[in-house]
Amino acid sequence: MKYYIIAGEASGDLHGSNLMKEMKVADAAAEFRFFGGDLMQQVGGDLVKHYREMAFMGFLNVILNIRTIKRNMNFCKKDLLEYHPDVLILIDYAGFNLRIAEFAKQNNIKIYYYISPKLWAWKEYRVKKIRAFVDEMFTIFPFETAFFKKHGVDVNYVGNPLFDSIGEFKKTAKSKAEFLKEHQLDERPIIALLAGSRVQEIKYILSVMRDAVAGRNEYQLVLPGVNSVDKKLYESILKGSEIKLLFNATYDVLNHAHTALVTSGTASLETALFNVPQTVLYKMEGGRVMDFIARRLVKIPWASLPNIILQKFAIKEYIQLEMTVENVSAELDKLLSDQKYRQQIFDDYKKMNEFMGESGCSKRAAEKMIELLRGE
Numbered sequence: 001m002k003y004y005i006i007a008g009e010a011s012g013d014l015h016g017s018n019l020m021k022e023m024k025v026a027d028a029a030a031e032f033r034f035f036g037g038d039l040m041q042q043v044g045g046d047l048v049k050h051y052r053e054m055a056f057m058g059f060l061n062v063i064l065n066i067r068t069i070k071r072n073m074n075f076c077k078k079d080l081l082e083y084h085p086d087v088l089i090l091i092d093y094a095g096f097n098l099r100i101a102e103f104a105k106q107n108n109i110k111i112y113y114y115i116s117p118k119l120w121a122w123k124e125y126r127v128k129k130i131r132a133f134v135d136e137m138f139t140i141f142p143f144e145t146a147f148f149k150k151h152g153v154d155v156n157y158v159g160n161p162l163f164d165s166i167g168e169f170k171k172t173a174k175s176k177a178e179f180l181k182e183h184q185l186d187e188r189p190i191i192a193l194l195a196g197s198r199v200q201e202i203k204y205i206l207s208v209m210r211d212a213v214a215g216r217n218e219y220q221l222v223l224p225g226v227n228s229v230d231k232k233l234y235e236s237i238l239k240g241s242e243i244k245l246l247f248n249a250t251y252d253v254l255n256h257a258h259t260a261l262v263t264s265g266t267a268s269l270e271t272a273l274f275n276v277p278q279t280v281l282y283k284m285e286g287g288r289v290m291d292f293i294a295r296r297l298v299k300i301p302w303a304s305l306p307n308i309i310l311q312k313f314a315i316k317e318y319i320q321l322e323m324t325v326e327n328v329s330a331e332l333d334k335l336l337s338d339q340k341y342r343q344q345i346f347d348d349y350k351k352m353n354e355f356m357g358e359s360g361c362s363k364r365a366a367e368k369m370i371e372l373l374r375g376e
Contacts, residue, residue, distance in 0.1 A: 013037030
């Protein structure tokens, strides 16, 4: 069968690649065409647009790039009609994907949505579009089932794909000695800085991380960079600091980290699954105005995925105006030295794992999609 997949961010590229691998097992004749990234391209098929051309964050940045976004959307619509797949698989990325879903529905293309937009946090009204345009939802958090049922949408809960990604990584993971030697690191404990996968996130957040960890000479400071971001941007922000920049090493760094500062998003859940105590940061343009708007639009009190899953502040979050060097540095002091505080985070991570279920999400999702397509 022919599959058209749209993933507009780095996390979508990761989950899309794992889904594609399993689809090739379940459907030997699988053909792929996709918006995605390097990981999906490694699986095979035709990459028609890289996510680095699509990742625009924040209201102002979207407005400034509205022409590019429209061009991408028009190109996608034309390409979708020409390819005419057996199914269009959308991965998160709501602003773009829900518009494409409406277009696909109008043109009699079957639509599956894998990894729901975070409608339970904000823009709940978009559920109407899910109900109107999407044929099947495949969700990755247990609480999403009740949320969608409340809105008259039945879902296929398949578990979380990060279990699969991290499980695969750990099968061949480098030992600590190998990792340290490869990257010329020493034996000091590692503070990991996960600054996000978008240029705008890095511009707003990395400088605060840099200043919060400054002078902590008893630790090694390591920043896993992402390939979709120009190295020169990292270097301009890190100039004069002791922070070591590594590429293609996020899971290696988390696997051996003592503590982490993390940009809110998928990375906060990955950090929790690697059992690394963390604090979560986030900021976008708009200052006080955006802080005011966000606090009224967001329907839940938490920003990070571990806290949302646990329904409590298991890890500290500093969002918008609260994301100051002073706040982050004080929290980092606790994370590094307060053993009781760290143990409580470990205990909460254990509960979170129990809530989320078992590995095998990508396989379950692929098999269920193909079963539905074949009418089995």
